[in-house]
Amino acid sequence: MTDDRISPIPQLALPREAPPAVTTLVENIERSWQLVRPYRAEVEQEFYRLLFHLSPSARDFFPVSMQAEDGRVVRALLRLLRLVHRPDDLVPVLRQLGRDHRKFGLAPAHYEAAGTALLGALKHCLGPAWTTEVERAWAEAYTLVARAMQEAAAEAEGVEPPYWVGTVAEHHRLSWDLALVRVELEEPLPYRAGQYVSVEIPQRPRLWRALSPANAPRADGSLEFHVRAVEGGWVSRAIVGHTQPGDVWTFGAPMGRMSVDRESGRPVLMVAGGTGIAPLQAILDDLGRWVENPRTTLLYGARHWDDLYALDQLYSFSTSNPWLTVWPVVEDASSAPDVEQGTLAEAVSRWGPWEDHDILVSGPPAMIEATVTALLRAGTHPSQICYDPFLTG
DSSP: OEESSOOOOOOOSOOOOOOHHHHHHHHHHHHHHHHHGGGHHHHHHHHHHHHHHHOGGGGGGSOSOHHHHTTHHHHHHHHHHTTTTOHHHHHHHHHHHHHHGGGGTOOHHHHHHHHHHHHHHHHHHHGGGOOHHHHHHHHHHHHHHHHHHHHHHHHHTTTSOSOEEEEEEEEEEEETTEEEEEEEESSOOOOOTTOBEEEEOTTSTTOOEEEOBSSOOOTTOOEEEEEEOOTTOHHHHHHHHHOOTTOEEEEOOOBOOOOOOTTSOOOEEEEEEGGGHHHHHHHHHHHTTOSOOOOEEEEEEESSGGGOTTHHHHHHHHHTOTTEEEEEEESOGGGOTTSEESOHHHHHHHHOOOTTOEEEEESOHHHHHHHHHHHHHTTOOGGGEEOOOOOOO
């Protein structure tokens, strides 16, 4: 699976009750965020201007064309800072990001410069609304985020490399906008089935994007990716159209929390849109090692029938693994009139309720948001739903 955008983060897990001081901090952040939100583009521009002035070496972490960066770092930072009152959700993400960001060679001075640049950009756009209380709230939130990332990075030093390198062994175009890529790594990447990794390709240096392996870890350490060229996708279009065997890819540390608890005794619902099937295929591949697994229903959706590129493979897998049931869903009724019609969000609403299921959702950002919203409206408890927002840029 590939993602050239940063997905939204619907409010899912029920947070622990925040202390009054944290509540006040979050209120100041949210109140000022609503004021500055219409000027987000200006915040992004001012952030990069200040960052490169404060730390000229930080420019080396970004692509030659800042148009390709498109403010991704700023948006990710703002999203993280607005979740400081949700430590159960935030801390695991920060620790993974800290390990991953070692690939850049970040020093404490870079974290300090980024924080100063962000606060400076917000102050520039908020004007008189940038009060002492607002400044303190954003500064404390950034300190918490940066400290967690740096601590995780320090713990990983000497334990695992800052990045991994692999060579493209196969590149097959499954359609005009979809490619299967198999990469052989020099050293095995310690990922779990269902996780994703940030990737840099030679055609787009310093433009890291999130990709999900479609296979469980293999003895030979190879990774298989399904990449669809998305509109405006600098990296995905290059992978589909220009990647060749022999290309050398670089990988950051694995991230993500999607998995199946085989011991829970609960059935599983998997919902996959497009190439979002890749991490779920990896999980199914891993479950295939066992004879007994939770009863699993997979809703696999796309706009057109021809876009369900993995369906035959999934059907074949289900014949030898009776715990798995696969149901295709298409939005274009004319492409397959005899299968489930509509969006995946509509399908989960019709087929529910899912109160007793563990639920994994994977796909494009809009599909994740719509499906999660439909599940919550149908009464599904937030703690039952698991998905991975891509925050790596």
